[in-house]
Amino acid sequence: MVAKQLTVVQVVPEMDEGGVEGETLDFAIYLAREGHRSVVISGGGRLVRQLEQNGVNHVYWKDIGTKSARCLKYISRLRAFLIDQRVDVLHLRSRLPAWIGYFAWRGMNRSTRPALVTSFHGFYSVNAYSTIMTRGERVIAVSDTIREHILSNYQLDPQRIELIYGGYDPAVFDPDSVSAQRVAVLKKSWGIERQTGPVIMLPGRITSWKGQDVFVEALAKIKELPFCALCVGDTDENQSFTKRLRDSIESHGLEDKVRLVGHCDDMPAALLVSDLVVSASSSQPEAFGKVAIEAMAMGRPVIATRHGGSLETVRENETGWFVEPADADDLATCLRRVLTAQEMLAETGARGQHWVQNHFTARCMCERTIDCYRRLLEEKRKRRTGEILSVVQMLPELDSGGVERGTLEIGRYLAGRQHRSFVISGGGRLVEQLEAEGSRHVDWQVGAKSPLTLKYVLPLRRLLKNEQIDILHLRSRMPAWVGYIAWKSLPKKYRPTLVTTFHGFYSVNRYSAIMTKGEGIIAISKSIERHIREAYGVRHGIKLIFRGVDKEIFDSAAIDPSRVEQLRTAWNIDSSRPLIILPGRLTRLKGQDVFIRALAQMRNTGYQALLIGDIKDNPKFTEELIALIGEYQLADRLSLAGYCDDMPAALMLADIVVSASSNEPEAFGRTTIEAMAMGKAVVATAHGGSLETVTPGHTGWLVRPGDAADLARALDEALQAAERRAAFGRAGRELVNRTFTMKKMCEETEALYRELVDAKRRVHADRTEVQEAEFN
The missing domain is CATH 3.40.50.2000 (Glycogen Phosphorylase B;)
Structure with missing residues (x-):
């Protein structure tokens, strides 16, 4: 079967230099070459011509990255574009365009809108503005460091995060494909054609974040050595910082050794000019550090600061070396050591080239991204058709007890069958197991018998709507009140199916009557079923589902005797x-x-x-x-x-x-x-x-x-x-x-979920058919 060709729209503020732009370029061209419809929307820049020469459709929207009211006009324009072009995937790569894209996407029909993907390309400041990058149905982290940053600072389901490393293009960053003439042209334009000592290069935007100031200070400490240092990056973009650098170079007497050479359109040749490449990010770690992998791809060893994505791309003492961030003394010491043992440079560079060829190619990044798209689109199709259910269970806590263990078992069963399982509780010793088994836990104190517990109504309402929950399963009275109020307050078209479970002979009163509000009511025994009928007069909607035992766990043949002996010893049991x-x-x-x-x-x-x-x-x-x-x-x-x-x-x-x-x-x-x-x-x-x-x-x-x-x-x-x-x-x-058995309990619970959801879908379909007939 031939895979469907996709229409993919990537949105960025501009297409100039930088890691985000480079990755957008690589992926856009890959899509076009693979026969997909590849579209990039941006405010323009140097890379647009390259996009268009490789079959990518570039849409120029001047203010898409401008932080002003002017950008708001693009919300309706983008929504119309997505509908008109029948876009399959909307990929947002920067915060302001992401807000525009998100509002455009959210206003579309849920059943037909594209898949929404966001990429965390950096350590964005943790605030409400940056939360937009967590709104994707999939959130791509460009390094494990960024993944941990997301999980530490945002309440995001780990299963929504995809770790996809950035990559370099081996066809471009290949030493054998760069002619000597290209290298000579750069050397001449930079005035170093007669340079005999080692060339040290720091590529990157001219900004304090990239650490050019620390680099210059370190070079001043080893200026007696023979070397030439090049800072490659646009000197007009941040003129105040550029002036500071020039002043620092002059004050240290480094005018003959350190040069700010400006923007370079031929980075493969530039890297071949160098003998050693430095990534000196200081105030903030690199999210990934594409400069380092491009340098290694060209056979050049790397000195990088010991934080962020560099820890994942550079292998210490094998493909390069680490120094402490913003530490000019440490950088100077490292430079002195490697420059005075130049035989190490070529050997280290060769190992780095082999390392990145096996781990960090653009093709690998592109293939993993398209795979992410396809899995997301397939999941959305299955959710739309009801093959995948999204289920929220609510209870006071996840400690010990039958209710808690039943919740855990249903969660494990659902996750094992690729359904989406959420559990809301006040936490407890079973949370770790729940999450390890594939469910997402939401830590809300919904079991406290206090009016303050109602503060969770609005967050729950948002969760039910945003996650498009199919089943809201309420397992205890106080959480059930919170859940019912949130559910009742939603427009009918957004309400999930409501299920309640009677786990006990609750005292018969209005407080307990909440457990009868389910569209499906589960009784865990015949005694409970009689209690519901007799005490509350409920005649319909009750489903008897006995609780069950996990036979994989409660099986005498599966118990290692050492476990039994461990307890016998701990409890001082007399075998006689x-x-x-x-x-x-x-x-x-x-x-x-x-x-x-x-x-x-x-x-x-x-x-x-x-x-x-x-x-x-x-x-x-x-x-x-x-x-x-x-x-x-x-x-x-x-x-x-x-x-x-x-x-x-x-x-x-x-x-x-x-x-x-x-x-x-x-x-x-x-x-x-x-x-x-x-x-x-x-x-x-x-x-x-x-x-x-x-x-x-x-x-x-x-x-x-x-x-x-x-x-x-x-x-x-x-x-x-x-x-x-x-x-x-x-x-x-x-x-x-x-x-x-637990298996039977879970199967019968899933069958009830499906029966109720399918019934609701049929009613919705019938109403739609009637409305269309009346319209026609």
């Missing part, structure tokens, strides 16, 4: 005694107090027991539990293990797993099915979701809620029946594999 564990948050809801009273009433005392849960989460209740253990003299049999981040290994240690929820039934009882998945017998309270997961006499024991004596009876019975425990474990594992 059966182990009973109760995992879960330390809260009265989970019934740890009932469990302790049950242990105290048991006839069998030859066991060991553990409460597994974060002891810092609920300090007051933890103190109460410790007091109960002391009161019933259970310290030799029962311990508080604290938080555990390896529950599969912990379950492998157990002989019996208890779910003792008492005051309120478990909505589902994830701990129970995880234990069953690991082949463990379970004892659970006979209410809520446990009635759907535990079958008495088949997979475990059920006991009356809050009844310590009944729990003690079941535990005594379980301890006396090892073979029965094993049989219950096997039956439980079979039930989980059949009904309660």
Whole structure:
């Protein structure tokens, strides 16, 4: 299949000298040569002729880079141009033109507007003006240093950033293709045709940023050596700084050694004039440092300042050397060392040439950029047709707990299927895992029960609209209020599909009723489904989706014995005694107090027991539990293990797993099915979701809620029946594999998302058809 030829528009302030302009030129010509329609919009400059000679369409808009009201006229003009020319990609490479381009693009029809790409070519000052460069649907960073700058200073999804190094044109920067005559012409025009000592060159705009002043100061410290130094760059562009340089050269008595030669149209030949090239950027690091790679391409060694993109392009003591920024003494020392050992120059230059030929060619840069375009366009097509969904899940935090882990699992599943997964929460220990698995985390404190939490309504509204979210999935009450208000305030055409999940038997009141507002309402158990129908009178839109176990994690065959032994040692488990564990948050809801009273009433005392849960989460209740253990003299049999981040290994240690929820039934009882998945017998309270997961006499024991004596009876019975425990474990594992897997939960959730989104698309299509019929 032949790839579609694209129409690409790049926008820059001007096409004169500089790294941005050079990269724009290289890529524009590459596009034209590859048969694409290549357009550059700029305020003109020296490079326009070269663009047009190579088949690029240059559009001259005088004020496109002018910081005045005059540039605003281009917003509507650019929008009309993009529509008329059916542009596929709009690539913005500088801040002011980027604002113009963004406003033009944003005003277009979402379904037909081009892909928007921005390039970070520098360390822009961090302010509202510079944020425009993060608005691209893809943001190209020209070095890893720039990528880190973006991530450190802007709230941007890392997945939207593409690292694409700049590159040089090997056909242009090739020592073998530069004639001796071209070199001789430059030497004569610069008055150095009789120069016998080494030539040191600093190419770049004449500006304090490029460090020509530091360069001159360093040269003054080694002026007794035989050398000639050339500063290549337009001397008319920054006349005040040029005058300062001339004054400095004169004051140091360097008139015969240092020359400001002005702009050069033949940089390949210029670099061959030199023996050593210096990149002395000082006040600000180079974002990439094209001068360095062009010099190495011509076989010239480089001295560069130790910061920014130079750290990625120059290899110290192999292709060049580093000096500290703005340090004339360090630069002078380095110059003296290499100039007095000139045999190093040719060897270092040869290694540099080989290095850049393999890593930094313009063709590589161009191919990676066009690949970025195609992937973005394909993603946009899939999002437009519904093949890719954009999903936001909201919950109070991402710490431990069933709601959090379910959110994590859906996020991982979505990202693994190339959907776009966002999670909004107040953070927690699971954030790192979430992001590593491909979801974007937005750190907003949406779980605080305070009117101040409503401050997130407007940011959420913007996120839903700008990211074109398909599904807003609300998983807890306070975040649900924030999400619902943001959703309701959007025009209907911008609203995502609203989904809520009932994770518990919430108190029945207006506050909890927010969980019934979803266009789709997920009930995680039949008990919860009945609760929604009976307590809120909801008859339609409820979908039963059982929560599930990740069988890749909760699989006894996949557990390395060393993990189990590590926990056995840490918790001081006696292998000769059966182990009973109760995992879960330390809260009265989970019934740890009932469990302790049950242990105290048991006839069998030859066991060991553990409460597994974060002891810092609920300090007051933890103190109460410790007091109960002391009161019933259970310290030799029962311990508080604290938080555990390896529950599969912990379950492998157990002989019996208890779910003792008492005051309120478990909505589902994830701990129970995880234990069953690991082949463990379970004892659970006979209410809520446990009635759907535990079958008495088949997979475990059920006991009356809050009844310590009944729990003690079941535990005594379980301890006396090892073979029965094993049989219950096997039956439980079979039930989980059949009904309660994470894979099934995720597939059913995705199916619900698609069903709701497709229904909304059909309604929208029907309305559009009716409107068109009425218009005609």
